[in-house]
Amino acid sequence: MSTPVIVQELTDITPAGPKISQAISVVIAIPKEQAPGEQRVATVPEVVQKLTKSGYEVRIEHNAGSNAYYDDNLFVAAGAKIVSSRIDLLKGARIVLRVQPPTVSDVEQLDEGTIIIGFMNMTNNLPVVARMCDRKITAFALELVPRISRAQSMDALSSQATAAGYTAAILGADNCPKFLPMLTTAAGTIRPATVLILGAGVAGLMAIATAKRLGAVVEAYDVRRAAGEQVRSLGAKFLELEINAEGAGGYARELTAEEKAKEQQMVSAAVARADIVITTAAIPGRRAPLLVTKETVATMRPGAVIVDLAAESGGNCELTQYGKTVQEQGVMIIGPQNLPARVPFHSSQMYAKNLQSFLALLVDKEGALVKEFSDEILVASLLVHEGKVHHGPTRDLLGGEKI
């Protein structure tokens, strides 16, 4: 399919982007997400408007945004073309933006050299990675974007963790048989509920802020001492332990056996007095740490709720089942799947802006697509290019092939 050359002033690709003029002829395609339960879409009309103004041709699969309440007509008004056939959409696309990893059958439809950007969940999608290699697709994995200040606007892990943390607090409140705020009424005084947040990273801090806004008494714990200041600044109590497990890159390191025992003791006491426990503790690339044992659950009040955001990576609670809600001695344990998809309007909006910022890295000062991926953010997030896998752990899992 031939692509018209669009000559236009290229402005405002990022909020702080430079003004550049150049001819570009780049088709960006946005397919409808097909993973079960996925409600998000990789772009929104507001971002489409900026991209088309910059000279891109944006094509959206019919109904791609309808689950997030961005109907086709809104995309058309923003300058996009709606394409009803997925095959037609993918053929001729220079860049494909998505939320979830592609399927092998989608990869088959792409032209050689197509750039695909989104979450890749690569270590769990090895056949797709291998196929992208064979078909000479270039793939950028948003989960590999480094957590440096310059990359904050493209940090989709953070934007989606924000959505997950908010939703976890709402889910906890919705399933709690109590009010969260203190109430003084003619029918008596209601004591506020206690919410405990384990893991005060991006999702945990958002869960704290949301629970505080709902009026709960909030306590939080994280192995990184630096998290204490952020927790206290949100008006929550930080549970202190004589451990500082801040490891490389600001992430948590794994605790020693002795540290784990001390942690268990303190966490168990806090869990027992909580009405809602939201767990978000994670260590990149490893099974989530076990923070709430079944013995600890047995000490909780009937009606208490655990929302385990780490369910996908094994769970912070011993009784969590990923994608399920279980009841244990009157305690509800929720192991949610894809929480950002429960607030698809805003999680898509944030994700779309992350992608808009990321796209700006792919365009040089003359407004042409870069030929070399030399920017450190591109280097770090490049998964597959010209038949080679650039992410070490994925390459190792593929048996060292495709280097």
Ligand SMILES: NC(=O)c1ccc[n+]([C@@H]2O[C@H](COP(=O)([O-])OP(=O)(O)OC[C@H]3O[C@@H](n4cnc5c(N)ncnc54)[C@H](O)[C@@H]3O)[C@@H](O)[C@H]2O)c1
């Ligand atoms: N651009 C940036 O500079 C940037 C962006 C996002 C996050 N960050 C930082 O990266 C770090 C991790 O963020 P994240 O939300 O992606 O983390 P994450 O999802 O990997 O982990 C969530 C939290 O769990 C905590 N945790 C791990 N093991 C624990 C245990 N045994 N007990 C209690 N807590 C435990 C971690 O310390 C972390 O705060 C934070 O310091 C965050 O501020 C920086």
